[in-house]
Amino acid sequence: MKFFNDNNDDNNKIKEIEKEVNDLENKLISTSKTNNEQKIKQTSKVSLKEYEPGIGNTTNFDGNGPKKCVGCGKELQINDEKIPGYVIDIEKQDYCLRCFKIKNYNRLVEQDINDKDFIEILDNINKEKEKIRYYYVVDIFDLPGSRLDWLEKLISTKEVIILANKVDLLPKAVSSKKILDFLTDYFSSSPLKNSKIMLTSSIKDSYIFNLILELRKIKYDQYIIGISNAGKSSLINACLRLNQQIPSIVTSKYVNTTLDKIKINFTKDNFIYDTPGLIKHKHIAIATAPSYWDYFFFQKEIKQITYQLYKDQTIFYGGLAWFSFDDGEILNEKQKPKKTSFHFYVNKRLPLHRTKTLNAMNYFKKHRHSLSPRLKDINYDFVTHNFDFDKVDKVDIHISGLGWINFETFKGMKVSITVPKTEYGVSVKLLKPLI
Known part of the structure; x- marks a missing residue:
């Protein structure tokens, strides 16, 4: 199977992909079993065939109308590789080039999507x-x-x-x-x-x-x-x-x-x-490069990290956003300020870092090139969401893509979340506690 035209002089990179694809396809074997436990190799290198017709992905089962990609549902076409559904051979291929690269190589093929x-x-x-x-x-x-x-x-x-x-x-x-x-x-x-x-x-x-x-x-x-x-x-x-x-x-x-x-x-x-x-227009991933999206779209149990903070302390989410305990304190029996516990529920891979609130912006500007994950544009403006509390309560603050922070409020407590300013805004919501 080929993804290029032999007469095209500018195809060296695509030839390399073709070789990888062919090597991989030769290893693909269907392991579905019939009643007699028989294993059958797929008759087509890229085709998916169920043992019983009309069961499973039936996108092209009836044969009516134009053939569609079984991976994304888009109509297959051979005219423009920048548009979803592009293939070289519509008859032989069931996955478009975009889906094949995503499925087998986890590569994103940039295409116009409306x-x-x-x-x-x-x-x-x-x-x-x-x-x-x-x-x-x-x-x-x-x-x-x-x-x-x-x-x-x-x-x-x-x-x-x-x-x-x-x-x-x-x-x-x-x-x-x-x-x-x-x-x-x-x-x-x-x-x-x-x-x-x-x-x-x-x-x-x-x-x-x-x-x-x-x-x-x-x-x-x-x-x-x-x-x-x-x-x-x-x-x-x-x-x-x-x-x-x-x-x-x-x-x-x-x-x-x-x-x-x-x-x-x-x-x-x-x-x-x-x-x-x-x-997800209000997701923080919009402000980052796709290479960092494993921090936001992942498949492992979230991690609880607890920080005991005094007022004027800040916790950074890598180089993306930060949470600040701006004001408020409870005194102990010796009339000294007590620390307040904040429970962060995050991706286990996401690094958190503590600093002084007064130093937060300077810390970001100094380390924004080396922090990971980081914003795709170092010149992003920021917006701060402020939360003031007048009673004792248990709450969560959710940041779209970063998880949430659970803590117990008290009268006079003030906290804030600072996130990059995007076209639709990163969603920051105060909710009742989930955990």
Whole structure:
């Protein structure tokens, strides 16, 4: 299989990729089993074939209309490699070049992607049929950043199940009941307040099994929707795997991996559509290069780090943002200030650093070239979110992409979060405590 034209003189780099691709493809073997445990090699190097026709990824099953990429759902084309769906040979290839590179090399191929097209797809879905079930996926690690008010209002006229995904990232000591109680309260002011809530994880089979049972109850249209990187496609692939089918949808840390809706049949009678994800405009990853996105989109349990701080002390999140304990103190029996505990729930890889609040901006300017992860533009302006408290309470402050800070407030306490100033703003929300 080739990804270039032999008559093109400017193809040396693509030839190298072609050799890597061919070497890798020769190693690809389907390990799905029939009743007699027979192993069958794929008849096409890039084709995905289920043992029973019409089951699994049925994007091109009926043969009607133009052929689409089984990884992202985009129509295949041979005219412009900068546009999603580009291949050299439409007949032989099932993955477009973009998806193949993401799937096998974790490389992002820059292509023109229009958010308005995604919104139009979701709006059209709502108008097609009266009876529809939506699975609305939110990221438990980034609840404020993975919700869209307009989307919740749009789908609230249909049947909706809220999938709180990535619960495997939470500390094991947190009970499912506590998480469900928190989510019920969290969605109490949403148009989806009466919707069923399910905890999910693409890593834990017990969660996937419950989701499969739910999916297989329904014989009308089902759609899985949500923000990019909330884990929609990973959930479907996990369902396919546990249902003894072939996972085929491309997933990665990059936004907009799925570009058009993809039809997945779990049986001949029920199916689900994976839909494009909408960009997390208020996520801090927007302010960084994709090479740092492993710090924000990850698959390991979050870490709790506790700092005991006096007022006028600051904690840095790498070279991205910082939390400051600006004012307020409680005196002990000797009338001396007591330290206040702040619990940071973050990616285990994300470095935190303590400094004096007075020195915070100077510290950032001095080390912004060497800190990691860091902003893609060293000239970013910053915006500070201030929080003043007048009573004793337990709260969380969520920063989209960085996790949250849990602490107990008291009268006169003042804290702040400083984040880079982006086009849509990085989401910083005060919520009731999750843990």
